[in-house]
Amino acid sequence: MQEHEKVFQDYLATKGLKLTRTRALILNTVFDMHEHFDVEALYDKIKTLTDSISRATVYRCIPLLKDANLIQQSMRTSSRDSFEHIFGHPRHIHWICSKCGTIVETDYEELTPILNRSAKRIKFAMGELKLNIYGLCWKCQSSENENQ
Amino acid sequence: MQEHEKVFQDYLATKGLKLTRTRALILNTVFDMHEHFDVEALYDKIKTLTDSISRATVYRCIPLLKDANLIQQSMRTSSRDSFEHIFGHPRHIHWICSKCGTIVETDYEELTPILNRSAKRIKFAMGELKLNIYGLCWKCQSSENENQ
DNA sequence: TCTTCTATTGAGAATGAGTCTCATTGTATT
DNA sequence: AATACAATGAGACTCATTCTCAATAGAAGA
Ligand SMILES: [Mn+2]
Ligand SMILES: [Mn+2]
Ligand SMILES: [Zn+2]
Ligand SMILES: [Zn+2]
Numbered sequence: 001m002q003e004h005e006k007v008f009q010d011y012l013a014t015k016g017l018k019l020t021r022t023r024a025l026i027l028n029t030v031f032d033m034h035e036h037f038d039v040e041a042l043y044d045k046i047k048t049l050t051d052s053i054s055r056a057t058v059y060r061c062i063p064l065l066k067d068a069n070l071i072q073q074s075m076r077t078s079s080r081d082s083f084e085h086i087f088g089h090p091r092h093i094h095w096i097c098s099k100c101g102t103i104v105e106t107d108y109e110e111l112t113p114i115l116n117r118s119a120k121r122i123k124f125a126m127g128e129l130k131l132n133i134y135g136l137c138w139k140c141q142s143s144e145n146e147n148q
Numbered sequence: 149m150q151e152h153e154k155v156f157q158d159y160l161a162t163k164g165l166k167l168t169r170t171r172a173l174i175l176n177t178v179f180d181m182h183e184h185f186d187v188e189a190l191y192d193k194i195k196t197l198t199d200s201i202s203r204a205t206v207y208r209c210i211p212l213l214k215d216a217n218l219i220q221q222s223m224r225t226s227s228r229d230s231f232e233h234i235f236g237h238p239r240h241i242h243w244i245c246s247k248c249g250t251i252v253e254t255d256y257e258e259l260t261p262i263l264n265r266s267a268k269r270i271k272f273a274m275g276e277l278k279l280n281i282y283g284l285c286w287k288c289q290s291s292e293n294e295n296q
Numbered sequence: 297t298c299t300t301c302t303a304t305t306g307a308g309a310a311t312g313a314g315t316c317t318c319a320t321t322g323t324a325t326t
Numbered sequence: 327a328a329t330a331c332a333a334t335g336a337g338a339c340t341c342a343t344t345c346t347c348a349a350t351a352g353a354a355g356a
Contacts, residue, residue: 016332017332017333018323018332018333020322020323020332020333020334022333022334023333038313039313039314040313052334052335053334053335054334054335054336054337055314055335055336056314056315056316056334056335056336056337057333057334057335059313059314059315060315060333060334076224079312079313079342079343080312080313080314081313081314093266095267095270095272097272098275104270104272106266106270110262111259111262114258114259114262115281118241118254119243119281119283121254122243122252122254122286123285123286123289124243124245124252124281124283124284124285124286125283125284125289126281126283127246127281127282127283127284128281128282128283129279129280129281129282130278130279130280130281130282131277131278131279132277132278133263133267133272133274133275133276133277133278134275134276134277134278135267135272135273135274135275135276136272136273136275137271137272138270138271138272141271141273164303165303165304166303166304166352166353168303168304168305168351168352169351170304170305171304186342187342187343188342200305200306201305201306202305202306202307202308203306203307203343204305204306204307204308204343204344204345205304205305205306207342207343207344208304208305208344227313227314227341227342228341228342229342229343
């Protein structure tokens with residue numbers, strides 16, 4: 001049994017729920033996707049593995065994975081919520097190119113102490129943290145110049 | 149003519165569009181709202197000022213105001229996009245209480261040099277920047293303890 | 297002033313991501 | 327096996343947002 005399966009099972013147990021075959025399939029597919037994904041893409045991928053899966057079941061599993069700290073909702077791409085697995089990965093900043101959609105990730109390291117200080121000042125108990133920066137990646141900057 | 153009207157008019161002119169009476173009404177209502185708002189709330193407020201306004205027109209105006217840098221989409225509250233006017237206000241960090249919905253705002257000042265350095269390192273041309281931190285406000289932290 | 301042309305608008309239909317219902321199935325317990 | 331209840335699939339449903347289209351406004355010209 002893989003580490004993330006154990007984590008999910010433990011979380012589900014605290015809610016009186018079980019790690020069923022279907023939930024395990026969804027979980028493992030999530031950890032096989034190494035990009036950000038939306039629920040539709042996840043559903044499509046699972047459909048290639050089994051023919052009996054309902055979109056509703058996939059949607060129902062998402063909040064469970066989220067509460068178990070196995071995935072996070074990271075951004076919103078063309079009207080769909082976009083997720084990624086975070087178990088075993090540190091959370092990170094997303095630099096999103098508004099032109100080509102490329103996403104670059106950097107870590108929070110330098111920001112953390114500053115944010116902790118701010119949190120303390122305003123007496124805020126930090127939970128989820130989401131920093132998305134939109135702009136142009138280096139490729140799209142150069143192609144902008146070409147077009148001039 | 150107010151400053152933000154001038155800005156909007158100038159922006160619209162670059163697109164071959166005009167600052168119509170309806171657009172001016174929407175713009176001014178936006179600048180009369182001093183909280184974060186969703187389109188439905190904006191529409192409701194405008195309806196108290198005139199009876200002939202279409203939801204579609206309000207929705208159509210939003211991307212114009214956004215591209216003119218007069219408003220920004222800040223967060224998403226119960227399935228609706230939430231906006232705020234930013235002309236004349238610096239962009240800021242949002243600390244969002246997951247329990248009561250209270251939003252505290254702090255500035256980016258200390259973060260800016262760090263982010264600029266990161267942007268330079270990855271050759272990214274920063275545009276819009278969105279930092280939302282979810283957690284518990286001080287009030288909800290104490291009420292959590294009460295309930296134990 | 298009267299026409300012409302185009303952008304703008306209102307009303308409501310359409311879209312689509314996400315949620316909900318309910319009949320059926322799986323599984324643990326007695 | 328019988329009971330009890332969680333879990334699932336199928337598809338209906340919701341509701342924020344977008345789209346369509348006919349009617350209107352308003353600028354520019356005759
Ligand atoms: Mn990521
Ligand atoms: Mn704000
Ligand atoms: Zn790019
Ligand atoms: Zn609170």
